[in-house]
Amino acid sequence: MTTTPRPLFRRIVVGFDSAGEPQMLIETATRLARATRAAIHGVFVEDNRVMALAELPFVKVVHAPGSASAHIGAERMRAAITREAAACESLLSQSARRAQLAWSFGRTQGAFREQLERAADAGDLILVRADPHAGPAVSDALAVARSPRSKAAGLVVVPRLARPVRGPLALLAAGDKAPLQPLQLAASLAQERREPLTVLLVAPSQAAMAELEAALGQARVQRPLTVHRLIGGALDHLTHLLRDLGASLVAADLEGELFRNEAAALAVIAAAAAPVVLLRESA
Structure with missing residues (x-):
């Protein structure tokens, strides 16, 4: 059944x-x-x-x-x-x-x-x-x-206006409470529109990156995905990378460390230049 x-x-x-x-x-x-x-x-x-x-x-x-x-x-x-x-x-x-x-x-x-x-x-x-x-x-x-x-x-x-699109992006950062929620949503959007799926992993160290990669490996994603990694980079490195990737939508964890910082949250949302979905653990 x-x-x-x-x-x-x-x-x-x-x-x-x-x-x-x-x-x-x-x-x-x-x-x-x-x-x-x-x-x-x-x-x-x-x-x-x-x-x-x-x-x-x-x-x-x-x-x-x-x-x-x-x-x-x-x-x-x-x-x-x-x-x-x-x-x-x-x-x-x-x-x-x-x-x-x-x-x-x-x-x-x-x-x-x-x-x-x-x-x-x-x-x-x-x-x-x-x-x-x-x-x-x-x-x-x-x-x-x-x-x-x-x-x-x-x-x-x-935003009022968005740039040309390349498909949804899941932003998974060290310290996220529920890193797979944004991935699940981005994958659903990519499946619906038959768009490419991108994952951006952000971590302060190689050890933290290994934990993110392990969580990503446990996810059941039915679409091919492209993974980008940013280790130990400053906030401006992250915002530049988001501009270069040009996602149609960015999904992330509202309660993660990255978006608990008001200045970082504003900078990331501005750099995305696309709808940004911020999920809570209780979603």
Whole structure:
């Protein structure tokens, strides 16, 4: 008798806001959901601070250079947010239906970070957009996943733009709590898209590298993979290597030593220039 493998995640929870340009978020969510047999749940967060800003008398909208400006106001801003939410829901539904995925969508009000924490439950993977070169935005996203209140299985940081792709990459570093989780996810993505699979092993010493290689040897990966090794290199060596490899997606351990260091986490996410999936041991 054959059994269906347990989905890696229950849902991919996608955080939308009024910033627009949801295409990269939806494309990444759909790709992850297809590979992991997860449902997609979109959450459009109407940030109360945006509405408060619209009420200020000096906040105006200019439609074209040289044209007259107009006060935004709460009514105009609310209508714009409603249109953006409807556009996000429409694009998400179209993508999910094409991929034959279960999906849902909801709207809420409040602080973006707090609303995502509330929306994500055990087994969910939170997906947000954050400019990798804007430290505060990425730090806020990391704080969502690291929060002791969060039940999420991990976080996906999606850039506004991505480079040409070479397939997913699993970043396994010495000190990771669950090094095979990122590998399992990267392998599933490579299988789904028939893309090459790359593994990057990072260790401070030859002995630590031997332990990583032993863990890799125990993994049951059904696809050929290319392994790169970095021993004792500085952080800038790692970031340069990530830029050179040009992965379509990077999967890593959120609770490992590398991503517990805020500066290192920001540098790696920026260097990836692609969606970065950070998994918790409980995923």
